Amino acid sequence: MELRTRSKNSSRANFYRFMTNYSGKSAQQGFTIIELVAACTIIIIVTFLGIINFNPTEKSKKARDEKRISDIQTIDRAVTEFMLNNKRYPDTENVLRNSSVLPIGSVALNNVNKGWIFENLTAYLPTLPTDPINDATYYYSYIHNVSGYELNAQLEIITDEPTNDGGNDTAVYEVGNNLTLISP
Numbered sequence: 001m002e003l004r005t006r007s008k009n010s011s012r013a014n015f016y017r018f019m020t021n022y023s024g025k026s027a028q029q030g031f032t033i034i035e036l037v038a039a040c041t042i043i044i045i046v047t048f049l050g051i052i053n054f055n056p057t058e059k060s061k062k063a064r065d066e067k068r069i070s071d072i073q074t075i076d077r078a079v080t081e082f083m084l085n086n087k088r089y090p091d092t093e094n095v096l097r098n099s100s101v102l103p104i105g106s107v108a109l110n111n112v113n114k115g116w117i118f119e120n121l122t123a124y125l126p127t128l129p130t131d132p133i134n135d136a137t138y139y140y141s142y143i144h145n146v147s148g149y150e151l152n153a154q155l156e157i158i159t160d161e162p163t164n165d166g167g168n169d170t171a172v173y174e175v176g177n178n179l180t181l182i183s184p
Helices: 002-019 033-053 056-086 160-164
Strands: 140-144 149-154 172-176
Touching: 056 140, 056 149, 056 172, 160 172
Parallel strands: none
Antiparallel strands: 140 149, 149 172
16 A cells, blocks of 8 residues: 555656756746736737738728829820820810710720720720729819810829829829819
């Protein structure tokens, strides 16, 4: 009977030695409240910084604005080339066109042959760009008279371009050679 008790006590001692780490602390002690608070604080700070630095909504808005600026510059080049080749601006004079409104006789807004700009621009563009959202708030505008033209795009987040484009509306990105044709 004594042998059995000794064996039982020796097993317990081996188990406790096994559960004790090299620093001498028992593995059964766990974390202190200060360690838990510090770990939670670090996790919260890292999460907060991640949300600030990677805000998907703001990045999407900026990407759409960059596409708008690129599209307006592409349309601007096409209008200029059309003018040089045909000695007139594309579409009907003094008619405001919006990329969200299909003109009568057009089959699609982005149709390069009489799309939202009602002119055949196939020699200058593969497709006629439309705004990434293209609704009542975000759309492209185009108008011309005998002496000039204006292209506009409403931006969501970028503010430097509209204020520095030389136009008469600081809330809209304007391109062309007569930036007073479309009133603010």
